[in-house]
Amino acid sequence: MSEVDRIIHEPARLLIVALLSGAKETDFLFLQRETNLTKGNLSSHLIKLEEAQYVEIEKTFRGKIPLTLVRLTAKGREAFQSYRKTMNGLLR
Amino acid sequence: MANLDEVARRPRRYLSEDGVPDVMLGLNSFLVGLIFLVAFLLPKGSSIGRYYIFVAQILWGCCILGMRWGIRTLRMRVTFPRGGYVALADCQANTSSVWALRFLRVACVVLATLMAEQVLMKGGASALERFVGPLIAVGMALAMSVAGWRYKLSYMNWLALFSLLLGVCVYPFQRGGAGICWMLIGLGLGISVAGLVRLRGFIGAHPMPVETI
Numbered sequence: 085m086s087e088v089d090r091i092i093h094e095p096a097r098l099l100i101v102a103l104l105s106g107a108k109e110t111d112f113l114f115l116q117r118e119t120n121l122t123k124g125n126l127s128s129h130l131i132k133l134e135e136a137q138y139v140e141i142e143k144t145f146r147g148k149i150p151l152t153l154v155r156l157t158a159k160g161r162e163a164f165q166s167y168r169k170t171m172n173g174l175l176r
Numbered sequence: 177m178a179n180l181d182e183v184a185r186r187p188r189r190y191l192s193e194d195g196v197p198d199v200m201l202g203l204n205s206f207l208v209g210l211i212f213l214v215a216f217l218l219p220k221g222s223s224i225g226r227y228y229i230f231v232a233q234i235l236w237g238c239c240i241l242g243m244r245w246g247i248r249t250l251r252m253r254v255t256f257p258r259g260g261y262v263a264l265a266d267c268q269a270n271t272s273s274v275w276a277l278r279f280l281r282v283a284c285v286v287l288a289t290l291m292a293e294q295v296l297m298k299g300g301a302s303a304l305e306r307f308v309g310p311l312i313a314v315g316m317a318l319a320m321s322v323a324g325w326r327y328k329l330s331y332m333n334w335l336a337l338f339s340l341l342l343g344v345c346v347y348p349f350q351r352g353g354a355g356i357c358w359m360l361i362g363l364g365l366g367i368s369v370a371g372l373v374r375l376r377g378f379i380g381a382h383p384m385p386v387e388t389i
Contacts, residue, residue: 103187106186107188108264109263110263115260117260146261151261
């Protein structure tokens with residue numbers, strides 16, 4: 085179990101990373117709707133993922149409305165694949 | 177890990193939930209059918225008919241561009257403010273398959289032009305003329321059933337059934353190219369209505385958030 089990436093292993097963060105793996109980028113609203121997390125909770129998980137350089141967060145505007153874009157980095161994608169491989173190995 | 181695969185497919189599925197591509201694709205099919213139907217109503221061999229073939233193709237191109245613009249605009253105004261913004265990753269196809277697809281598109285346009293020219297200018301009468309509409313209907317029904325089964329979209333099966341019914345209706349009344357046009361018009365209407373129903377459902381299920389981050 086020592087090989088398991090603890091950052092991704094947390095259920096909410098695993099859900100976020102899995103969602104992001106299926107898209108080029110998404111916004112905060114989409115992640116919030118899909119994960120059913122509160123804004124604060126989602127923000128704190130995203131910050132942890134950003135600190136680990138697994139996601140990139142870009143704050144921009146759509147017209148006058150603030151828009152927070154989130155995308156998985158190459159490092160994050162690699163970590164997710166590696167996590168899946170590890171878990172598959174452990175569960176086999 | 178099967179659930180993770182399902183989660184990773186959610187962004188793609190989300191973009192098909194709103195019905196916007198169906199509305200625009202149906203509208204496009206309806207307009208294209210109408211544009212080419214006019215060509216069959218013009219006197220065969222007339223100079224206006226000859227020029228109209230090219231006008232029709234320009235209008236066809238405009239319809240495709242309009243469809244792409246419509247999908248983008250509707251998503252920006254309706255879908256994304258309600259359910260959130262998603263951009264899917266670019267297709268990972270290799271260069272040779274991309275070129276093969278481009279070649280296929282050009283070949284299809286050339287073939288369609290030649291066929292239209294044959295049918296409109298030289299009459300194009302053949303024994304198979306009567307079956308063209310129903311054959312297209314069967315082809316569309318098969319494509320829709322496969323899509324419905326693959327992406328678990330039950331409304332696609334209804335559209336497939338509708339396509340078959342249209343084929344049956346077109347068979348005794350319309351021959352050749354005109355039959356195809358009526359098929360496109362009918363099917364376009366059906367797809368648009370199905371899309372509008374899905375769009376209405378999407379708007380109901382995703383109310384506009386009070387505040388956006």
